[in-house]
Structures are given as C-alpha cells and as structure tokens.
Amino acid sequence: MTAPLFFALLFWLAAWGVNVKLANAPGRDSLGVRIVVPLLFGAALIVLWEGLVRHFEVLPVILPAPSVVWETFLASTEILWVDFQQTVLKGALRGYAIGCAVAVLCAIAIDRSAFLTRGLLPVGNFVAALPIIGIAPILVSWFGFDWQSKAAVVVVMVFFPVLVNTVQGLREADAMQRDLMRTYAASYRQTLWKLRLPAAMPFVFNGLKIATTLALIGAIVAEYFGSPTRGMGFRISISVGSLSIDLVWAEIAVAALAGTVFYGLVAFIEKRVTFWHPTNRK
Amino acid sequence: MRKALPVLVVLAAILGIWWLAVAPMNIRIALDGAERSGAAVVPEGARERQEVSVWALMARNPDLVPLSYAQERPRLPTPGQVATEFWDTTGAMALDGRAMSRRSLLFHAWITLQSTFWGFLLGTSLGIAGAIGIVYSRTLNLSLMPWAIISQTIPIVALAPMIIVLASQLGIEERGVPKAIISAYLCFFPVLVGMVSGLRSPAAAQLDLLRTYSATPSQGFWKLRLPASVPYLFASLKVGIAAALVGTIVGELPTGAIRGLGARILIGDQFGTPLAIWAALFMAAILAGVLVTFLDLAQRVTLRRMGLAEAAR
C-alpha cells in the first residue's frame, strides 16, 4: 500500500470513529454535531478520493484529484462566476420563480372547480412523472439560445410538481377547520387566506424543495442543446471536449454548492413559514 | 366514468390549445415555404417578416394559415402529425412484423425499459439499504442524509462521460451500464427518503410493545418496521421508477447515441426531424405511464393483501 492510500484510509477510519463518538454522545442533537458530522464525512470522502487517485495514478483527464480541482477552482473563479450568473441566476432562478408562481396561481384557480381539480390532478401527476427533460431541444429551438430557453425548460420542469403539491395542500385543511369557517359565514377569499393557504404551506414547500434540484438540472441540461458562450452546462460540455476535466469538476462543485445553498434557503424559509407544523416545533 | 370525464375534458382542452398554438408557431416557416414556391405573401421577404408579429402575419395572410398545419419540419407539429408519426413507427411496423426493427419505437422503448429496469433495481436496492443504515445507525443518519441531498444537486449529465470512461476502465464495455448507473443515481434518492420515513413510521407504542416481548432488533425489523414501511415503499417506488426513466433518457441523450428513446431524441434533433422527437417523447410518456400504473397496481394488490388498503381509508 502506498503512503497516500494508507493515509487516506487512516483518515477515513479516524473520521468515522470521531463521527460515531459524536453521533452517540450526549450532545448529539446539538446544531454543532449536526454540522460537524456530515462535514467530517464529506472531508473523509474527499481525502479518500485523493488517496485513491494518487495510489492508482489515475490520469487527470479521467478523474482529477480534489487538490487539482481546488487549484483550478481558485484559478478560474472569474469563469465560474460568469457561468454561475448565466445558468443559476438567469436561467434556473428566473425559471424557478416564474414556474413556481404560475403553478401556485394555477393551483388556486383550479381549486375553485372540483371538476377541474379532478381532471387536472391525474394529468398533472402523470406529467410530473414524465421525462420532461426530453423537451429541452424543442424549447431551445423555440426560445432561442440565451437564458430564456433555459428558464422555459425550468418553468416546465418545476410547474407540475409544484402544482400537484399545492392542489394537494389546498385540500389539506381538515373538514372541521373548514366547517369552522362556514359557521362564521366566511367568504371564499377569507377562507383561502386565513385557512387554506396557511394549511397548504407544508405541501407547497415540499413541491418547492423538489423543484430546486429540478431547476438546476434543467438549466444545465438545456445548455447542451445550444447556449451563448457562457454557462455551466456550456462550460462542462466544452471542457470535456478539451479534456479540462478539472474545470468540469470545479463547475460540478459550484453546481452542488449552489444547489445545496438554494435547497437550504428554501428549507430555511419553510422552517420559518411552517414553524407551526409538528415536524418543526421545538 | 365519473372519474374519467374530467380527465378527458382536461385532455381535450390541452389538445385544443395545442392545436390552436400550431398556427402562430409555424406561420413564419409556412410563409417562407409558400413564398419560395411562388405564392404572394405580405410582406415580401423573410427578413422583412422578421419584424412583423406572428399575429399580424396570420391576419395579413389568412389564406396561407392552413399551411402551418402541413409543415414537414414544423416548430410545433399538429397532434395529428405526431399521432401519425407515432403510429407509423409503432403500430404500423408491428403489423408489418417489424416491431423490433431498429426503426421501430417499440424497439427503442424496449432498450430504454431495460436500462430503466436495471437502474431502478440498483437504485431501489441502494435506497433501501441506505434507509436501513440511516434508521439503525445514528452515525449514518447524521453523516449520510445531508450528502444524499447534496448528491441530487450535482448535474448528473456532467458525470455521464466520466461514468462511461470509468466503467470502461473497470472493464465494462457495455454502454447500457453507464445509463443504468445514471438512472440508479436519480432513482435512489426518493426511495431513500421514502423508506427512511417508512421505517420510522411505527409509533413509539408499537416499538415499545416489541420491547415488552423482549424482541430482537431483527424481529423488530421483519415484524414491524418492514411491513409498516410498505405503503411508503410503494409511494416512493412510483417516484423512483419515474426518476429512473428520466435518468436513462438523460443518459441516452449524450452518451453515445446508440439505441433507446433518448438517442432517438438526440438524432431527431441533429437531423432536424421534429416529428421523430415528438414521437419519442410520447413513447417516453407512455412508458412512464405504463411503469407507474404497473407499480400502482402492484401497490393496490399488495396493500389489499396486507389489509392495509382499507385501513388507510
């Protein structure tokens, strides 16, 4: 066994040991442990990766070592930032915002008609299960090369999960709570604002969380079918072509980071908004 | 019937909107074509028309609007065109006895289905194993769960070429394997999440009951946690199979367009035959529908057998 691999395995074992200790110690539910344990786990994975790459002398054009990726990352922050703006800020976020807003509004509109709800829910459920990603080439040809087509792909991808979840959520207020509103002779709008929307929030956020990961993947894949000369999908694709696999990994790291932050943000807002839900009560 | 009617109405509405959208979507290329073959088009010249909105073009060339519905390479095909193309590459070929010819969508659906199946199998096994690990080990719970979420934010397409190369380094030449791996990658997450909630679904009192019997952990798993998780399992399997299908198609798009629906979509794009893309998309939709319906049936049968179907009501 070579030194790098030996060290990597050792680090792995040590990290695992520490994690086992931490996870079963009295303070195991503290925020600190919740952050440190996964970080240590991730660090161990990266060290193991580095060790394996060094030990087997894997060609950097196939799988670069994390250290190399890190150097590339530092050296290419400008490119990464440009790509991040194009793909995440313009394509994914705008598409996400539009798609989610339209889906929630549609859900509210549909919800007034029991007939529409009964018709659209199965259809929506079905469409949500479809490989929508396949329409990326069509939407790129419809909406052009810039972020608009990426946003369009994202809109279509996030629309149905959010719609279905919201419609589901709007039905969530239980019969007794609705009856209560009836005994007050409350109007439709009052019932919607004061009861059904708040009660739907856990479901809406469930949809919104699913949508975050879809948004990023959609925006990146759509760039494969045409893009300006910037964007994460663009960069990943051309970097594979020129064997700059280290840059590919740097982009992947940015995507994962952006995706995690995005997801975390939505989850954070969810905790704020649905503080009252049993899963969030302290 | 009471259930089907609203769905049919919604589907009819969707078809109607689609059909109406064909005219504005295709009017430009329709007018370009008409002009080339000598028809009088207002305004003249493709470049000049670029400046005019599609609605104005339709209003000023009412006679030529029907041409939008008869384009060979439409931006948006009519439902009829898609249906015809779909039938030509499936049913018609099957009637000819060429169902499994390479030109038949059935053949490609079969290829995609196989990868989906293996990916689903692999992803589900990983998801279930992961869930068991997470439920039974605090350490795994704390370390794995955040990374499972992060793993889903990685653009899997970016990994596709590397998966191919790594697979071939490990001596796997078959290109179906990378597809199945990508498919499994997307499939495992919903199964993991669903099974974690499923395995954790037994109430504290149910667990305590087993403790009063001083049951072993494995008895607790087989007699309580596993059966209790079955409804969750099926719910996540349905999401998982859909994800596996998406994964396979994403895997087929860029990684060596050889066979499968994703490859058809890619080739349809490359050779400018939109009808082929649409037909492949419909095939993918049908495949998804069939797979989910199949699991839904399996769910109903299993839950009824287990007496859980009515209990849930």
Added chain:
Amino acid sequence: MGAPVIAAEGLNLTFQTADGPVHALSDVSLAIAGGEFVSFIGPSGCGKTTFLRCIAALEQPTGGTLSVNGMTPDAARRARAYGYVFQAAGLYPWRTIGRNVALPLEIMGFPKDEQDSRVARVLEMVELTGFEKKFPWQLSGGMQQRASIARALAFDADILLMDEPFGALDEIVRDRLNEELLSLWARTGKTVCFVTHSIPEAVYLSTKIVVMSPRPGRITDVIDSPLPKERPLDIRDTPEFLALAHRVREGLRAGHAYE
C-alpha cells in the same frame, strides 16, 4: 320561556354512502327555548353530531323542518347566530392564541381595537389572560379547549353549539371546565346545545337532557332536569342527581345494542 329558539319537526337525514343509505336522523322533533342548556347523549353513531350540524346549517336535512330564531338554519348562519365548539379544539397552529380568538372577529370585520378588547375580555372569561402570544401547541389540551370556547364566545353569538368539547380531557380538568361553563352560561344567558358521552357531565350541566339511540338515530327520551340553577360540584353526590343519572343510563342501555 318564550318561543323556541330552535325548533325541529320530524327531522330526517339520510346519508347516501357507497354501502347504501345511512339513516343518521330519523323523525327527530325537539323544541329548545332561549337560555336553555340542552345536553345530547347517546352511543357513538346515534346522530348527535349530525343534529348539531343541521342546526348550524353544516348539513342539509333530507326531511322535516328546522328553524332557528324563526329563520332557516342557513339564514341564521349568515346572521352569525352560532358559536360552534368542536370536539378537538381545532385552533389554527400558525396563529397565536390571541389571533385564533380574533379569527371570527377579523372575518366579521370588527375594527381592530374592538377585536383587541373583545379578545382580552373572552380570554379573561376562560382564564387564559397572559397566553395571547403563545401558540396552540404550547398549551395543554385543556387550555386549548378553553381557547376554542373563547373563540366561540368572542363574537357574542346567541347560540352556543358544543360537540363533545371536553371529550379529550381528563376528569379533573373536565370537572373544572364544567363548573366554569355553567357559570358562564348563567352569566350570559346563552342557549347552549351540548353533546357528550358522559352521563355525569350531561346531568350536571343541563336543564334538559336529550337521550338518543342509533340505527336509525332518534330521540328516545327528553328529561327536564329538576336540579337548581346553582350547582356546586358535589351536587353530584346527591340522590336527585344519582336518580337522574340512573334514568339517563337506563335510557341509554335500552337503546344500545351491543356491538
């Protein structure tokens, strides 16, 4: 006692279900005068809830007539004649106790400062002053139930409909709430319809006890209580009380087939 506030004549209600029709109420006639405290008691499924829901216009009878304050139940609902207290407190978990109690006031468009003063007043009535800012789940079951009573009282409806409001509480808390409810009723003079499973509770609280029996749901006995309006808790150990309880139990047993 004047004209009946609630008058049911030959009321029928049949639910159409997948397993065939369910006769929830069959030929129910009852007159309730203003200011009465009426308890409904009967085994599970005998239609107590259904009858209350009919009064509140949450359910549409399939036969017979029902009038409330001389109008249809639905007109009475629009005139906001009811305060309804459900078995579970049913507070909205995303609103504080204060805002939960203010909910009907918001809906009925009371001005903000009147909302505040009314909330303060009814919370005091149910002894929850100081808990305005808490969320429902931070309170015990008994406190939640009192908050839901406060909510029903806030807009001063004449008729209080209460469907097993104390069913989920333990006996001691329940005793306490019973005492309070009684004094509240005595103070405000509201008409109260009260569903319960507990014989002592029914006897302790009511001026009139309606005993029901299932399949189909009908009234088997209506007992006017001879107990005085002033009722300390240990009235429950008096022979009058016990006799009344015995009569209710017999009425129940008669109508009750073992499942």
Added chain:
Amino acid sequence: MGAPVIAAEGLNLTFQTADGPVHALSDVSLAIAGGEFVSFIGPSGCGKTTFLRCIAALEQPTGGTLSVNGMTPDAARRARAYGYVFQAAGLYPWRTIGRNVALPLEIMGFPKDEQDSRVARVLEMVELTGFEKKFPWQLSGGMQQRASIARALAFDADILLMDEPFGALDEIVRDRLNEELLSLWARTGKTVCFVTHSIPEAVYLSTKIVVMSPRPGRITDVIDSPLPKERPLDIRDTPEFLALAHRVREGLRAGHAYE
C-alpha cells in the same frame, strides 16, 4: 398475600428536556402483592404512564429501587413477565386479528400448533372467536381493544400492565369491557396494574387504588377497596362505592393544581 410481586422504594425519575428537567416521578414507594388489581388514577402528566413504563423496564428510573418478582424490571422483561396493553389498541394493521394475537408467541418462539391453540383460547376469553381472519379495521374500537388484551394474555405473563386501555371507548362499551376484565382477572388470578382517568372505573375494578398528583409526580393516597370480589355493575350505585369514589375525588382535587 405473599411477598410483593412489584416493590418500589423511593423511586425517582427525572427527564432531561430542552426546557430543563421534568420530575415525572418523585419518591414513589409502593408494594403490590400477587393477584392484586391496582388502579392508578391522577391528572394528566402525574406520571402514571411513566410508573408503568418503569415497571415494564421501558424507562430507567434515576433513583430508588424497583423490583419485580424479586428481580430487576429488565430481567423480568427478558423473562417475559409482562403483558402490556396500551391506550390505543395498537394492533398491526397488516396482520389479521389471529396473527396479531400470535405476534408475541412468534417472537417468543412458541411452536406453531401451540400458537394456534393459545390464540384460539385467548380469543375465546375475550369473546372474539370467529374473528381470527378479520383485519383490525374490520372491527369496532371495543373489539380491537379486546383483541389487544387477548394479545397481552396470549403468552400468560403473570403481570398485566394496562395503560388507559378503555380511554377511547364510549361509556357503555366501557362498562361492558370493565365487567369482562373483572371476570377475567378473577378467573386467571393475574396481577393487574391499571391506569385510568375515570373515578368510577378505578373504584369499580380495583382492590387497591393509587391516587397520584403531578409536579412532581408522587403518590398522594393509596386506598384499599373494601368492595367484595364479586361486583355486579350496579354496585356503582351503592353507598360504599360512592363513598370510595368521593374519597378518590377528594384525593385528586387535593393534589390538583389548576393548570
């Protein structure tokens, strides 16, 4: 009466929670002889469940001693000394009634034919013969609760721990089950620890009533019942019964601080 089957001496249990320690049990001493029927009554949160869970070794006391059959509770648990009946029937919905009752037998490795004969026997005891093949949801709440009692009886544990088993049932069904439980106890001679919120229930069933009070959970009164072993339902209208009930109520009220 021989040596106590369950003996607690100065038992303490403090839960460490986010809001600071909760004293669920404080200095609880109690001896229960073989064959006794002991009821625990007290307001919500006074530690009744916690005490039962300590006996069943589901909770670890933080102070004092507790012995069951002369061993530690955990050793007794391993020796399968307990049948535990929870408030909710807690039947596994994917098992038929028969297989639910067989669950402890499977786990304890009884041979198949003995499982069958035992299931048949205990189902007969609780009058559920013929329902083996039904799923729980096909039975009423009372029947489910009887099945869960059958499950606890199936493996013939000496000690039956019952935590509000009838809390969710209506009064009439409850009466019936009380009667049955009593005759079952008389027949089998098991030691029963029974938690309830209902004073009549406690008085009707028990040879010994333990009254508890909260914050911190402790025993305020232990009442040995003078009632005969043979108890028809209308014993509840006798003066002895009422006196006993009165004493329990007073004990409860004394220990009960308004929430």
Added chain:
Amino acid sequence: QDDVTLQLKWVTQAQFAGYYVALENGYYEEAGLDVTILPGGPDIAPTQVIAGGGADVVVEWMPAALAARERGLPLVNIAQPFKSSGMQLTCWGDVGIESPDDLDNRTLGVWFFGNEYPFLSWMSQLGMATDGAAEGSVEVLRQGFNVDPLLQRQADCISTMTYNEYWQVIDAGVTPEELVNFRYEEQGVATLEDGLYVLEENLEDPAFVDKMTRFVAASMEGWKWAEENPEEAAMIVLEYDETGAQTEQHQVRMMGEVAKLTAGSNGALDPADFQRTVDTLLAGGSDPVISVDPGDAAWTHVITDAALMN
C-alpha cells in the same frame, strides 16, 4: 484474431463509412482483426475514451487531439483518411453577407467541444473579437446539433459540414441561392479532420503497431470501396445505425460529399497539412488551443508506410 476497438467522433453516419464498409465487407476479418466500432455522441470525447482505455484507436479532429496532447495525453496521428476539411460557415444571403468582412456585428453559431478552434483562428485572422455583437466583434452562440438557429433566424450564420448540416438546410426548403458559404479550406484556416489517433506509449509495442498497420490498411480499403460505391456504402452505414433514425437519401448524399473530402488521401498524413493545422491553431486568438508547436512527435508515418507497402 486481435481485438480492436474504434471510437468514432460522432454518431453512426456516412462520415465514417470507410470503417463500416471494412467491417461489413470483411476486410478487418481478413486482416485478422475483430473490430468493435463505438459511435460517439455530444458528450463523448474520443480523447477521454482512449485515455480511459475504452478504445485502442479513435477518430478525432486534429485540434482536439493536439489540445489533448498539450494536456498530457500524448496522442499520435497514425493515419489521415480525410484530406480536406468539410467545415464551413453557412449564412443567409438576404441579410447582406457576401464576404467575410460582412460578418462584423453578426450573430454566428459555432460548434464547440473542441471544434471551435478553426473558427477562433479565423476570427483572429480577420481581426474580429468574439465577445458580443458590436463594431469589430461578433456574437457567438454555441449551436446545438441542428440547423434550427439558421432556419429560425436566431443566427445569421451557422457552422455546417459540407456533407451534413448544409444539406439539412437545403432539405428544409431553402434554396442554395439564398445561402452564402464560407469554407474554411478557402479561408485558409482549415484544420485536419477525422484522423486516426492512438496513444504514443502503445506505439512502442511492436504487436500493437502490427495490429494498427493491418487496421489502417483494411480501413483504407474500406474507404476506397466506399468512394467507388457510395450508394452501397451508405446502405451499409444505415445497416449499422442502431437508432434507426437516419434516412437513406441523406446518407447517400453524405457519402457523396464525404468522398470529395477523402479524395486525394491514401491514408498517410501530409506533413504540410499538419504544419498548416498547427500554424492555424497557434494563431488562435487570445486563448489559443495550443501554445507550443508539438512537433513531429504528434504524427507518424510508420503505420501508413507499412500499411501501404502491401
């Protein structure tokens, strides 16, 4: 029988007819080779595949191969069946483009994935920047795999191959008169396309050299046959197209056009062409593909010499 795996640069089409013909007509078998042909795709970099050991020999364009070489993956050109470049920029005539100078301030579709280098060289030669439509600069789009951007006028010009995309534009109903083509050959920025590349280290193994010699000889035989029998060759290609989406008409025409590009090559790389490619790439604008002349190590005649002997 020796195993050989060939990784193509793109999907199965007449662009690679010679190899499919050699396979179908048994030329490989006669040479004692068991050849597996792997089609490419948008995300398949032949260079990466060969680095990972997924192929013995790849079809690649020289710019990408030289770029890989600079990144530490020593690829060597062992044969060059394509003599001339088929790449061109196809523009609408009606927007007023007649000469390369008219490209100023236009939107142009370009292929990336290692295929953009000739374009960048050309632009730097024209003194045009590529950072957005403006005076003295062009807006560059990464075009996808189809010609829609031109048809829908999202771009004024797009990259096409003489044997493929150009004809798709024509098939869409556009007449050749409406179009203006700038061939890279004619602009003096052509780079060598579709050569065969192997890993340098493998060439030290005489057995491998022998295997490749037989492979190149058989492949060239295939190419020759394909040039002479374009229709049959196209049918063979169709036979091997597993997607079943290619059309006969298109492949026959493609074969005809490809034959024009392979004409004049006996398989051996012309060092002058090599040098022209290197010079073009070295001139490649602000961010050139290769920064140093790779020298003659990047190609060898050893295999073609031996192959052409017999």
